[in-house]
Amino acid sequence: MAPTEAAPLEAAPTEVGRDFIRDIVQADLDAGRTQTVVTRFPPEPNGFLHLGHAKSICLNFGIASEFGGACHLRFDDTNPTREEQLFIDSIQRDVRWLGFDWGEHLHYASDYFEQLYAWAEHLIRAGNAYVDDTPPEAMRAQRGTLTEPGQNSPFRYRSVDENLDLFRRMRSGEFPNGARVLRAKIDMASGNMNLRDPVLYRILHAHHPRTGDAWSIYPTYDFAHGQSDAIEHVTHSVCTLEFEDHRPLYDWLIEHLPVPSRPRQYEFARLNVSYTVLSKRHLTRLVTDKHVTGWDDPRMPTIAGIRRRGVPAAALREFVGRVGVARAYSTVDVAMLDSAIRDTLNPIAPRRMAVLRPLKLIIENYPEGTTETLEARNHPDNPDAGVRSVTFGRELYVEQDDFMENPPKKFYRLSPGKEVRLRYGYFVTCRSVEKGPSGAVVALRCTYDPASKGGNAPDGRKVQATLHWVAAADTVPAEIRLYSHLFNRPDPGADGDALADLNPDSLEVLSGCLVEPALLDAPVGEAVQFERTGYFALDPDSQPGRPVFNRTVALRDTWAKVQAGTNR
Protein backbone atom coordinates (compact mmCIF):
# COMPACT_ATOMS: atom_id res chain seq x y z
CA MET A 1 0.00 0.00 0.00
CA ALA A 2 1.19 3.43 -0.86
CA PRO A 3 -0.56 5.92 1.37
CA THR A 4 0.14 8.82 -0.91
CA GLU A 5 -2.32 11.13 0.73
CA ALA A 6 -1.43 10.09 4.24
CA ALA A 7 0.53 13.21 5.03
CA PRO A 8 -1.40 15.13 7.67
CA LEU A 9 -2.84 18.40 6.53
CA GLU A 10 -1.84 20.02 9.76
CA ALA A 11 1.58 21.56 9.81
CA ALA A 12 4.31 19.52 11.45
CA PRO A 13 3.08 18.23 14.78
CA THR A 14 3.59 20.97 17.31
CA GLU A 15 6.12 20.12 19.89
CA VAL A 16 3.86 19.92 22.88
CA GLY A 17 4.66 19.27 26.47
CA ARG A 18 8.27 20.26 26.43
CA ASP A 19 7.68 21.96 29.75
CA PHE A 20 4.79 22.95 31.98
CA ILE A 21 4.64 26.51 30.69
CA ARG A 22 4.42 25.43 27.08
CA ASP A 23 1.73 22.98 28.22
CA ILE A 24 -0.25 25.86 29.66
CA VAL A 25 0.15 27.94 26.52
CA GLN A 26 -0.92 25.03 24.36
CA ALA A 27 -3.94 24.38 26.54
CA ASP A 28 -4.96 28.05 26.42
CA LEU A 29 -4.67 28.02 22.66
CA ASP A 30 -6.63 24.78 22.35
CA ALA A 31 -9.38 26.04 24.63
CA GLY A 32 -9.59 29.35 22.81
CA ARG A 33 -8.65 31.34 25.89
CA THR A 34 -5.74 32.74 23.94
CA GLN A 35 -5.87 33.79 20.31
CA THR A 36 -2.31 35.00 19.80
CA VAL A 37 0.42 34.31 22.28
CA VAL A 38 2.26 37.36 23.55
CA THR A 39 5.14 37.07 26.01
CA ARG A 40 7.71 39.54 27.19
CA PHE A 41 11.21 39.71 28.52
CA PRO A 42 11.22 42.51 31.13
CA PRO A 43 14.69 43.31 32.47
CA GLU A 44 15.41 46.22 34.77
CA PRO A 45 18.30 48.11 33.14
CA ASN A 46 20.52 48.08 36.20
CA GLY A 47 23.15 45.55 35.14
CA PHE A 48 24.28 43.24 32.39
CA LEU A 49 22.32 40.20 31.35
CA HIS A 50 23.57 36.82 32.57
CA LEU A 51 22.95 33.10 32.15
CA GLY A 52 19.76 33.35 34.18
CA HIS A 53 18.39 35.96 31.81
CA ALA A 54 19.42 33.78 28.88
CA LYS A 55 17.06 31.12 30.22
CA SER A 56 14.21 33.60 30.48
CA ILE A 57 14.97 35.07 27.04
CA CYS A 58 15.03 31.66 25.37
CA LEU A 59 11.82 30.71 27.16
CA ASN A 60 9.86 33.85 26.33
CA PHE A 61 11.10 34.37 22.79
CA GLY A 62 11.07 30.62 22.20
CA ILE A 63 7.43 30.27 23.19
CA ALA A 64 6.48 33.25 21.04
CA SER A 65 8.10 31.83 17.93
CA GLU A 66 6.97 28.24 18.52
CA PHE A 67 3.36 29.28 18.91
CA GLY A 68 3.39 31.93 16.23
CA GLY A 69 3.12 34.83 18.64
CA ALA A 70 5.27 37.75 19.65
CA CYS A 71 7.70 38.49 22.44
CA HIS A 72 8.26 42.03 23.59
CA LEU A 73 11.40 43.46 25.06
CA ARG A 74 10.28 45.73 27.86
CA PHE A 75 12.52 47.65 30.16
CA ASP A 76 11.16 47.71 33.68
CA ASP A 77 12.55 51.16 34.31
CA THR A 78 10.54 52.19 37.33
CA ASN A 79 13.42 53.00 39.64
CA PRO A 80 15.59 55.78 38.17
CA THR A 81 18.00 55.68 41.07
CA ARG A 82 19.60 52.50 39.81
CA GLU A 83 19.12 52.45 36.08
CA GLU A 84 21.46 53.56 33.31
CA GLN A 85 21.45 53.96 29.54
CA LEU A 86 24.62 51.84 29.40
CA PHE A 87 22.58 48.87 30.60
CA ILE A 88 19.69 49.59 28.25
CA ASP A 89 22.14 49.42 25.36
CA SER A 90 23.97 46.32 26.53
CA ILE A 91 20.73 44.44 27.11
CA GLN A 92 19.52 45.07 23.58
CA ARG A 93 22.88 44.03 22.19
CA ASP A 94 22.85 40.82 24.21
CA VAL A 95 19.31 39.79 23.35
CA ARG A 96 20.01 40.38 19.69
CA TRP A 97 23.25 38.46 19.87
CA LEU A 98 21.42 35.56 21.45
CA GLY A 99 19.47 35.43 18.23
CA PHE A 100 16.13 36.97 19.15
CA ASP A 101 14.16 39.78 17.61
CA TRP A 102 11.51 41.86 19.31
CA GLY A 103 10.54 43.52 16.05
CA GLU A 104 8.42 46.61 16.71
CA HIS A 105 7.98 45.67 20.30
CA LEU A 106 10.63 47.56 22.18
CA HIS A 107 8.83 49.00 25.17
CA TYR A 108 9.52 50.74 28.43
CA ALA A 109 7.43 50.76 31.55
CA SER A 110 8.17 54.47 31.56
CA ASP A 111 6.15 54.76 28.33
CA TYR A 112 3.13 54.01 30.48
CA PHE A 113 3.76 56.40 33.36
CA GLU A 114 0.88 58.68 32.34
CA GLN A 115 -1.56 55.78 31.99
CA LEU A 116 -0.35 54.23 35.21
CA TYR A 117 -0.88 57.51 36.97
CA ALA A 118 -4.43 57.72 35.67
CA TRP A 119 -5.11 54.24 36.95
CA ALA A 120 -3.74 55.17 40.33
CA GLU A 121 -6.33 57.95 40.51
CA HIS A 122 -8.92 55.43 39.42
CA LEU A 123 -8.03 53.29 42.42
CA ILE A 124 -8.24 56.30 44.71
CA ARG A 125 -11.67 57.24 43.41
CA ALA A 126 -12.89 53.72 43.96
CA GLY A 127 -11.62 53.86 47.53
CA ASN A 128 -9.01 51.24 46.80
CA ALA A 129 -5.91 53.33 47.39
CA TYR A 130 -4.82 56.01 49.80
CA VAL A 131 -1.98 58.37 50.48
CA ASP A 132 -0.06 57.43 53.58
CA ASP A 133 2.13 59.88 55.50
CA THR A 134 3.58 57.19 57.76
CA PRO A 135 7.38 57.32 57.83
CA PRO A 136 9.15 54.19 56.53
CA GLU A 137 10.23 52.85 59.92
CA ALA A 138 6.75 53.21 61.39
CA MET A 139 5.26 51.63 58.31
CA ARG A 140 7.52 48.65 58.73
CA ALA A 141 6.41 48.28 62.32
CA GLN A 142 2.75 48.53 61.31
CA ARG A 143 3.18 45.87 58.68
CA GLY A 144 3.39 43.19 61.33
CA THR A 145 5.52 40.09 61.00
CA LEU A 146 5.29 36.79 59.24
CA THR A 147 3.21 35.40 62.08
CA GLU A 148 1.44 38.53 63.32
CA PRO A 149 -1.06 40.61 61.36
CA GLY A 150 -0.30 44.23 60.58
CA GLN A 151 -2.07 47.33 61.88
CA ASN A 152 -4.08 49.66 59.73
CA SER A 153 -2.40 52.96 59.03
CA PRO A 154 -4.09 55.98 60.66
CA PHE A 155 -4.22 57.50 57.17
CA ARG A 156 -6.11 54.56 55.70
CA TYR A 157 -9.51 56.25 55.87
CA ARG A 158 -8.74 59.57 54.27
CA SER A 159 -11.44 60.86 51.96
CA VAL A 160 -11.22 60.36 48.24
CA ASP A 161 -10.88 64.10 47.78
CA GLU A 162 -8.05 64.42 50.24
CA ASN A 163 -6.28 61.43 48.70
CA LEU A 164 -6.66 62.85 45.24
CA ASP A 165 -5.39 66.23 46.34
CA LEU A 166 -2.38 64.77 48.13
CA PHE A 167 -1.53 62.37 45.32
CA ARG A 168 -1.61 65.20 42.78
CA ARG A 169 0.63 67.27 44.97
CA MET A 170 2.96 64.30 45.25
CA ARG A 171 3.15 64.28 41.50
CA SER A 172 3.73 67.99 41.27
CA GLY A 173 6.81 67.60 43.41
CA GLU A 174 5.58 69.44 46.45
CA PHE A 175 6.87 66.88 48.95
CA PRO A 176 10.37 65.58 49.65
CA ASN A 177 11.47 62.02 49.03
CA GLY A 178 9.89 59.56 51.39
CA ALA A 179 7.32 62.00 52.78
CA ARG A 180 4.29 60.06 51.53
CA VAL A 181 3.38 57.06 49.44
CA LEU A 182 0.32 55.81 47.65
CA ARG A 183 -0.86 52.45 48.96
CA ALA A 184 -3.42 49.96 47.80
CA LYS A 185 -6.11 49.34 50.40
CA ILE A 186 -6.25 45.57 50.64
CA ASP A 187 -5.77 43.64 53.88
CA MET A 188 -3.29 44.39 56.66
CA ALA A 189 -4.01 40.98 58.17
CA SER A 190 -3.29 38.96 55.07
CA GLY A 191 -0.95 36.05 55.43
CA ASN A 192 0.61 37.27 52.20
CA MET A 193 2.78 40.25 53.07
CA ASN A 194 2.30 41.63 49.57
CA LEU A 195 -1.36 42.18 50.27
CA ARG A 196 -0.79 44.26 53.44
CA ASP A 197 -1.52 47.55 51.67
CA PRO A 198 1.42 47.48 49.29
CA VAL A 199 3.07 50.69 48.18
CA LEU A 200 2.09 51.69 44.65
CA TYR A 201 3.90 54.98 44.26
CA ARG A 202 6.81 56.59 46.04
CA ILE A 203 8.25 60.08 45.85
CA LEU A 204 11.60 60.06 44.09
CA HIS A 205 13.13 63.31 42.96
CA ALA A 206 15.45 61.60 40.56
CA HIS A 207 16.46 62.04 36.95
CA HIS A 208 15.13 59.23 34.79
CA PRO A 209 17.15 58.10 31.76
CA ARG A 210 14.10 58.41 29.55
CA THR A 211 11.57 60.71 31.21
CA GLY A 212 14.16 63.08 32.59
CA ASP A 213 12.74 65.23 35.38
CA ALA A 214 9.12 64.99 34.30
CA TRP A 215 8.18 62.87 37.30
CA SER A 216 8.78 63.16 40.99
CA ILE A 217 6.80 60.02 41.79
CA TYR A 218 7.46 56.59 40.35
CA PRO A 219 5.34 53.44 40.35
CA THR A 220 6.66 50.38 42.14
CA TYR A 221 7.28 47.12 40.33
CA ASP A 222 3.97 45.75 41.54
CA PHE A 223 1.96 48.64 40.18
CA ALA A 224 3.81 48.82 36.89
CA HIS A 225 4.35 45.25 35.86
CA GLY A 226 0.95 43.67 35.44
CA GLN A 227 -0.56 46.84 34.03
CA SER A 228 2.24 47.09 31.48
CA ASP A 229 1.53 43.50 30.55
CA ALA A 230 -2.12 44.36 30.11
CA ILE A 231 -1.38 47.42 28.00
CA GLU A 232 0.78 45.32 25.69
CA HIS A 233 -1.78 42.52 25.60
CA VAL A 234 0.73 40.11 27.02
CA THR A 235 -1.06 36.79 27.43
CA HIS A 236 1.51 34.84 29.42
CA SER A 237 3.65 36.80 31.82
CA VAL A 238 6.41 34.41 32.77
CA CYS A 239 8.66 35.18 35.71
CA THR A 240 10.68 33.43 38.38
CA LEU A 241 9.44 31.72 41.53
CA GLU A 242 10.18 34.54 43.95
CA PHE A 243 7.30 36.48 42.40
CA GLU A 244 4.80 33.79 43.26
CA ASP A 245 3.65 35.73 46.29
CA HIS A 246 3.08 38.71 44.09
CA ARG A 247 0.61 36.96 41.84
CA PRO A 248 -2.40 37.66 44.09
CA LEU A 249 -1.48 41.34 44.02
CA TYR A 250 -0.91 41.19 40.27
CA ASP A 251 -4.38 39.75 39.87
CA TRP A 252 -5.95 42.16 42.37
CA LEU A 253 -4.70 45.17 40.45
CA ILE A 254 -5.76 43.77 37.10
CA GLU A 255 -9.22 43.07 38.50
CA HIS A 256 -9.63 46.52 40.03
CA LEU A 257 -8.46 48.49 37.01
CA PRO A 258 -10.06 49.09 33.60
CA VAL A 259 -7.16 47.44 31.78
CA PRO A 260 -7.46 46.47 28.12
CA SER A 261 -6.52 42.83 28.52
CA ARG A 262 -6.21 40.06 31.08
CA PRO A 263 -2.64 38.75 31.36
CA ARG A 264 -1.74 35.76 33.54
CA GLN A 265 1.45 35.32 35.49
CA TYR A 266 3.30 32.00 35.62
CA GLU A 267 6.46 31.25 37.53
CA PHE A 268 9.40 28.93 36.93
CA ALA A 269 12.54 28.18 38.91
CA ARG A 270 15.40 30.53 38.22
CA LEU A 271 18.66 29.17 36.92
CA ASN A 272 21.55 28.53 39.24
CA VAL A 273 24.89 27.28 37.97
CA SER A 274 27.60 25.68 40.06
CA TYR A 275 30.88 27.50 40.69
CA THR A 276 29.41 30.89 39.87
CA VAL A 277 26.89 33.43 41.07
CA LEU A 278 23.93 34.79 39.16
CA SER A 279 22.61 37.53 41.36
CA LYS A 280 22.88 41.09 40.17
CA ARG A 281 24.06 42.11 43.60
CA HIS A 282 27.05 39.78 43.48
CA LEU A 283 27.89 40.43 39.84
CA THR A 284 27.79 44.17 40.38
CA ARG A 285 30.14 43.79 43.29
CA LEU A 286 32.59 41.69 41.29
CA VAL A 287 32.77 44.51 38.79
CA THR A 288 32.85 47.50 41.12
CA ASP A 289 35.35 45.90 43.48
CA LYS A 290 37.46 44.98 40.46
CA HIS A 291 37.66 41.27 41.10
CA VAL A 292 37.15 41.01 37.35
CA THR A 293 38.05 43.41 34.57
CA GLY A 294 34.46 44.34 33.80
CA TRP A 295 30.98 43.08 33.00
CA ASP A 296 32.45 41.39 29.94
CA ASP A 297 35.33 39.69 31.70
CA PRO A 298 35.41 36.23 30.14
CA ARG A 299 35.09 34.66 33.57
CA MET A 300 31.79 36.41 34.20
CA PRO A 301 28.54 34.47 33.74
CA THR A 302 27.21 37.47 31.84
CA ILE A 303 26.17 37.15 28.22
CA ALA A 304 28.83 39.72 27.37
CA GLY A 305 31.53 37.80 29.22
CA ILE A 306 30.51 34.49 27.76
CA ARG A 307 30.46 35.99 24.28
CA ARG A 308 33.92 37.45 24.75
CA ARG A 309 35.15 34.04 25.83
CA GLY A 310 34.18 32.78 22.40
CA VAL A 311 30.99 30.92 23.20
CA PRO A 312 28.56 31.02 20.28
CA ALA A 313 24.98 32.05 20.92
CA ALA A 314 23.84 28.66 19.66
CA ALA A 315 25.71 27.01 22.53
CA LEU A 316 23.87 29.10 25.07
CA ARG A 317 20.55 28.26 23.46
CA GLU A 318 21.52 24.60 23.47
CA PHE A 319 22.45 24.78 27.13
CA VAL A 320 19.19 26.44 28.08
CA GLY A 321 17.30 23.80 26.14
CA ARG A 322 19.10 20.98 27.95
CA VAL A 323 18.48 22.51 31.34
CA GLY A 324 14.72 22.57 30.92
CA VAL A 325 12.06 24.57 32.70
CA ALA A 326 10.43 23.47 35.92
CA ARG A 327 9.30 24.67 39.32
CA ALA A 328 11.82 22.75 41.41
CA TYR A 329 14.78 24.64 42.91
CA SER A 330 17.95 23.49 41.31
CA THR A 331 21.58 24.19 40.55
CA VAL A 332 22.87 23.08 37.20
CA ASP A 333 26.35 21.62 36.96
CA VAL A 334 28.53 24.03 35.01
CA ALA A 335 29.87 20.94 33.22
CA MET A 336 26.57 20.91 31.36
CA LEU A 337 27.36 24.35 29.96
CA ASP A 338 30.84 23.24 28.95
CA SER A 339 29.40 20.22 27.24
CA ALA A 340 26.89 22.29 25.29
CA ILE A 341 29.69 24.61 24.20
CA ARG A 342 31.87 21.74 23.00
CA ASP A 343 29.02 20.04 21.21
CA THR A 344 28.18 23.26 19.40
CA LEU A 345 31.76 24.11 18.52
CA ASN A 346 33.08 20.68 17.59
CA PRO A 347 31.37 20.39 14.20
CA ILE A 348 32.08 23.97 13.12
CA ALA A 349 35.27 25.24 14.71
CA PRO A 350 38.31 25.29 12.38
CA ARG A 351 41.31 23.35 13.69
CA ARG A 352 44.66 25.02 14.26
CA MET A 353 47.88 24.21 16.07
CA ALA A 354 49.13 26.25 18.98
CA VAL A 355 51.71 25.42 21.59
CA LEU A 356 50.84 26.89 24.95
CA ARG A 357 54.01 25.95 26.85
CA PRO A 358 56.70 25.47 24.22
CA LEU A 359 59.52 22.94 24.43
CA LYS A 360 62.08 22.96 21.63
CA LEU A 361 62.41 19.85 19.52
CA ILE A 362 65.36 19.50 17.17
CA ILE A 363 65.34 16.91 14.39
CA GLU A 364 68.98 15.97 14.02
CA ASN A 365 68.65 14.21 10.68
CA TYR A 366 66.55 16.93 9.06
CA PRO A 367 68.56 19.01 6.60
CA GLU A 368 69.72 22.24 8.15
CA GLY A 369 68.53 25.55 6.80
CA THR A 370 65.54 24.13 4.99
CA THR A 371 61.84 24.01 5.58
CA GLU A 372 58.94 22.46 3.76
CA THR A 373 55.26 23.06 3.46
CA LEU A 374 52.77 20.50 4.64
CA GLU A 375 49.04 20.30 4.20
CA ALA A 376 46.80 20.33 7.26
CA ARG A 377 43.08 19.72 7.31
CA ASN A 378 40.93 22.47 8.75
CA HIS A 379 38.44 19.98 10.11
CA PRO A 380 38.80 16.23 10.57
CA ASP A 381 35.20 15.36 9.74
CA ASN A 382 34.40 18.02 7.21
CA PRO A 383 36.39 18.01 3.95
CA ASP A 384 34.54 21.14 2.85
CA ALA A 385 36.45 23.08 5.49
CA GLY A 386 39.46 22.69 3.25
CA VAL A 387 43.13 22.56 4.02
CA ARG A 388 45.87 25.01 4.85
CA SER A 389 49.64 25.02 4.68
CA VAL A 390 51.86 24.67 7.69
CA THR A 391 55.63 25.00 7.72
CA PHE A 392 57.78 22.14 8.93
CA GLY A 393 61.46 22.39 9.69
CA ARG A 394 64.42 21.17 11.70
CA GLU A 395 63.51 23.12 14.80
CA LEU A 396 60.03 22.80 16.16
CA TYR A 397 58.17 23.42 19.38
CA VAL A 398 55.96 20.93 21.10
CA GLU A 399 54.00 21.08 24.31
CA GLN A 400 55.98 20.62 27.53
CA ASP A 401 53.23 18.32 28.76
CA ASP A 402 53.87 16.04 25.81
CA PHE A 403 57.29 14.97 27.07
CA MET A 404 58.31 13.08 30.19
CA GLU A 405 61.82 11.95 30.86
CA ASN A 406 60.63 9.21 33.16
CA PRO A 407 57.15 8.40 32.00
CA PRO A 408 54.63 6.36 33.96
CA LYS A 409 53.21 3.24 32.32
CA LYS A 410 50.23 4.73 30.51
CA PHE A 411 52.07 7.75 29.12
CA TYR A 412 51.74 7.55 25.32
CA ARG A 413 53.60 10.71 24.42
CA LEU A 414 57.25 11.52 23.92
CA SER A 415 60.01 10.19 26.13
CA PRO A 416 63.57 9.07 25.44
CA GLY A 417 63.52 6.31 22.83
CA LYS A 418 59.81 6.73 22.10
CA GLU A 419 58.36 7.38 18.64
CA VAL A 420 55.31 9.59 18.08
CA ARG A 421 53.67 11.31 15.18
CA LEU A 422 53.78 15.06 14.61
CA ARG A 423 50.33 15.83 13.29
CA TYR A 424 50.20 16.23 9.50
CA GLY A 425 54.00 15.75 9.56
CA TYR A 426 56.34 12.90 10.30
CA PHE A 427 57.10 10.26 12.86
CA VAL A 428 59.84 11.39 15.20
CA THR A 429 61.80 9.50 17.83
CA CYS A 430 63.35 11.12 20.86
CA ARG A 431 67.04 10.34 21.08
CA SER A 432 68.25 12.52 23.92
CA VAL A 433 67.48 15.62 25.91
CA GLU A 434 69.32 18.85 26.53
CA LYS A 435 69.21 20.25 30.01
CA GLY A 436 69.73 23.72 31.30
CA PRO A 437 71.82 24.71 34.33
CA SER A 438 68.96 23.95 36.68
CA GLY A 439 68.57 20.48 35.28
CA ALA A 440 65.35 21.25 33.47
CA VAL A 441 64.89 19.81 30.00
CA VAL A 442 65.30 22.67 27.52
CA ALA A 443 65.29 20.76 24.23
CA LEU A 444 64.57 17.37 22.78
CA ARG A 445 66.91 15.89 20.22
CA CYS A 446 65.04 13.63 17.85
CA THR A 447 65.32 11.90 14.53
CA TYR A 448 62.55 11.62 12.00
CA ASP A 449 61.52 9.05 9.46
CA PRO A 450 61.39 10.80 6.07
CA ALA A 451 59.23 7.98 4.73
CA SER A 452 56.46 8.86 7.17
CA LYS A 453 55.75 12.19 5.53
CA GLY A 454 52.12 13.15 5.84
CA GLY A 455 51.71 11.13 8.99
CA ASN A 456 51.85 7.47 8.13
CA ALA A 457 54.73 5.00 7.91
CA PRO A 458 54.76 2.90 4.75
CA ASP A 459 55.63 -0.18 6.78
CA GLY A 460 52.40 0.23 8.65
CA ARG A 461 53.89 0.65 12.10
CA LYS A 462 51.80 2.53 14.59
CA VAL A 463 52.50 5.12 17.19
CA GLN A 464 50.50 5.68 20.33
CA ALA A 465 50.40 9.44 20.21
CA THR A 466 50.04 12.31 17.77
CA LEU A 467 51.36 15.65 18.93
CA HIS A 468 50.59 19.15 17.78
CA TRP A 469 53.56 21.38 17.08
CA VAL A 470 54.70 24.61 15.51
CA ALA A 471 57.84 25.32 13.43
CA ALA A 472 60.42 27.69 14.90
CA ALA A 473 60.89 29.20 11.46
CA ASP A 474 57.26 30.12 11.02
CA THR A 475 55.40 30.87 14.19
CA VAL A 476 53.68 33.77 15.90
CA PRO A 477 54.09 34.65 19.56
CA ALA A 478 50.80 34.97 21.38
CA GLU A 479 49.30 35.55 24.78
CA ILE A 480 46.79 32.99 25.87
CA ARG A 481 44.42 33.45 28.77
CA LEU A 482 43.19 30.35 30.51
CA TYR A 483 40.07 30.70 32.60
CA SER A 484 38.67 28.46 35.25
CA HIS A 485 35.80 28.75 37.68
CA LEU A 486 35.44 32.18 39.23
CA PHE A 487 34.68 30.55 42.56
CA ASN A 488 36.36 27.60 44.12
CA ARG A 489 33.28 25.87 45.41
CA PRO A 490 30.10 24.81 43.64
CA ASP A 491 27.93 26.85 45.98
CA PRO A 492 29.67 30.20 46.51
CA GLY A 493 28.48 31.98 49.60
CA ALA A 494 26.86 28.95 51.18
CA ASP A 495 29.01 29.60 54.23
CA GLY A 496 28.59 33.34 54.22
CA ASP A 497 30.23 35.84 51.91
CA ALA A 498 30.44 34.60 48.35
CA LEU A 499 33.44 36.80 47.67
CA ALA A 500 35.36 34.81 50.26
CA ASP A 501 34.97 31.84 47.93
CA LEU A 502 36.54 33.58 44.95
CA ASN A 503 39.03 31.38 43.14
CA PRO A 504 42.35 33.25 43.17
CA ASP A 505 43.51 31.21 40.19
CA SER A 506 40.55 31.78 37.90
CA LEU A 507 42.81 33.50 35.37
CA GLU A 508 46.13 32.18 34.16
CA VAL A 509 47.97 34.24 31.58
CA LEU A 510 50.41 32.41 29.34
CA SER A 511 52.67 34.86 27.54
CA GLY A 512 55.22 32.73 25.75
CA CYS A 513 52.83 30.83 23.53
CA LEU A 514 53.57 30.04 19.91
CA VAL A 515 50.79 29.67 17.38
CA GLU A 516 50.67 28.88 13.70
CA PRO A 517 50.53 31.93 11.40
CA ALA A 518 47.07 31.08 10.08
CA LEU A 519 45.78 32.21 13.46
CA LEU A 520 46.70 35.79 12.64
CA ASP A 521 43.58 35.90 10.50
CA ALA A 522 41.28 34.65 13.23
CA PRO A 523 38.16 36.79 13.64
CA VAL A 524 37.65 38.31 17.07
CA GLY A 525 35.37 36.28 19.29
CA GLU A 526 34.93 33.28 17.00
CA ALA A 527 36.30 30.15 18.56
CA VAL A 528 38.73 27.88 16.77
CA GLN A 529 39.99 24.61 18.13
CA PHE A 530 43.62 24.43 19.13
CA GLU A 531 44.02 20.73 18.46
CA ARG A 532 44.36 18.57 21.54
CA THR A 533 43.95 21.61 23.80
CA GLY A 534 40.63 23.34 23.59
CA TYR A 535 38.58 26.03 21.90
CA PHE A 536 40.02 29.54 21.83
CA ALA A 537 38.83 32.89 20.55
CA LEU A 538 40.73 36.05 19.73
CA ASP A 539 40.29 38.74 22.37
CA PRO A 540 39.73 42.42 21.54
CA ASP A 541 42.88 43.15 23.56
CA SER A 542 44.92 41.75 20.68
CA GLN A 543 47.48 44.00 18.97
CA PRO A 544 48.60 43.70 15.36
CA GLY A 545 50.99 40.77 15.15
CA ARG A 546 50.47 40.08 18.83
CA PRO A 547 47.28 38.07 19.23
CA VAL A 548 45.62 37.41 22.55
CA PHE A 549 43.43 34.33 22.84
CA ASN A 550 40.82 33.42 25.41
CA ARG A 551 40.22 29.80 26.18
CA THR A 552 36.53 29.29 25.53
CA VAL A 553 36.50 25.81 26.97
CA ALA A 554 39.06 23.03 27.23
CA LEU A 555 38.74 19.75 25.39
CA ARG A 556 37.87 16.76 27.51
CA ASP A 557 41.11 15.38 28.83
CA THR A 558 41.02 11.72 29.77
CA TRP A 559 44.75 11.59 30.33
CA ALA A 560 44.56 14.37 32.89
CA LYS A 561 41.98 12.32 34.75
CA VAL A 562 44.12 9.21 34.66
CA GLN A 563 47.02 11.20 36.02
CA ALA A 564 44.98 12.84 38.74
CA GLY A 565 43.78 9.39 39.71
CA THR A 566 47.25 7.89 40.01
CA ASN A 567 48.56 10.86 41.95
CA ARG A 568 46.01 10.24 44.60
Place this chain on the structure above:
RNA sequence: UGGGGGAUAGUUUAGCGGUAAAACUCCCGGCUCUGACCCGGGCAUCCUUGGUUCGAAUCCAGGUCCCCCAGCCA
Protein backbone atom coordinates in the same frame (compact mmCIF):
# COMPACT_ATOMS: atom_id res chain seq x y z
C1' U B 1 -2.09 25.50 62.68
C1' G B 2 1.43 33.14 59.13
C1' G B 3 1.20 32.77 53.68
C1' G B 4 3.13 30.68 49.24
C1' G B 5 6.05 26.83 46.73
C1' G B 6 9.22 22.34 46.00
C1' A B 7 11.05 17.05 46.70
C1' U B 8 12.47 11.25 40.53
C1' A B 9 20.08 8.65 39.61
C1' G B 10 26.11 12.69 41.61
C1' U B 11 23.47 17.09 38.49
C1' U B 12 19.33 18.85 35.48
C1' U B 13 14.85 17.15 33.38
C1' A B 14 10.73 13.45 31.45
C1' G B 15 6.94 10.58 33.24
C1' C B 16 -0.08 12.77 34.26
C1' G B 17 -2.72 4.60 37.26
C1' G B 18 0.18 -0.37 33.74
C1' U B 19 5.51 -1.69 36.21
C1' A B 20 11.27 4.46 35.85
C1' A B 21 13.23 7.69 30.20
C1' A B 22 16.95 11.38 28.38
C1' A B 23 21.12 14.74 28.78
C1' C B 24 25.40 16.02 31.68
C1' U B 25 28.96 13.93 35.25
C1' C B 26 31.42 9.51 36.81
C1' C B 27 33.28 4.27 35.93
C1' C B 28 34.67 0.17 32.32
C1' G B 29 35.76 -1.05 27.23
C1' G B 30 36.31 -0.13 21.75
C1' C B 31 37.85 3.16 17.72
C1' U B 32 41.22 7.04 16.43
C1' C B 33 46.77 11.23 12.39
C1' U B 34 43.31 15.42 18.35
C1' G B 35 44.15 10.46 25.10
C1' A B 36 39.10 15.08 21.16
C1' C B 37 34.88 13.42 18.40
C1' C B 38 32.42 8.80 17.79
C1' C B 39 30.69 3.74 19.43
C1' G B 40 29.44 -0.14 23.23
C1' G B 41 28.40 -1.17 28.57
C1' G B 42 27.58 0.28 33.85
C1' C B 43 25.35 3.73 37.68
C1' A B 44 17.48 5.06 40.83
C1' U B 45 15.08 2.09 48.24
C1' C B 46 10.95 7.73 42.60
C1' C B 47 11.74 12.23 50.60
C1' U B 48 8.92 9.16 54.26
C1' U B 49 4.77 6.36 56.62
C1' G B 50 0.13 4.54 55.90
C1' G B 51 -4.16 3.96 52.59
C1' U B 52 -7.07 3.21 47.77
C1' U B 53 -6.24 -0.26 43.57
C1' C B 54 -5.35 -6.45 40.24
C1' G B 55 -1.52 -2.63 39.69
C1' A B 56 0.94 3.81 42.54
C1' A B 57 6.62 8.01 41.00
C1' U B 58 1.63 9.07 39.51
C1' C B 59 -4.60 9.11 43.49
C1' C B 60 -5.77 9.99 49.12
C1' A B 61 -4.15 11.02 54.35
C1' G B 62 -0.28 12.08 57.87
C1' G B 63 4.82 13.21 58.54
C1' U B 64 9.98 15.07 57.19
C1' C B 65 13.27 18.23 54.77
C1' C B 66 14.33 22.45 51.53
C1' C B 67 13.14 27.35 49.21
C1' C B 68 10.57 32.32 48.99
C1' C B 69 7.98 36.59 51.55
C1' A B 70 8.18 41.44 56.90
C1' G B 71 12.13 47.39 50.44
C1' C B 72 8.99 53.68 49.64
C1' C B 73 14.19 47.16 45.04
C1' A B 74 12.94 44.28 40.89
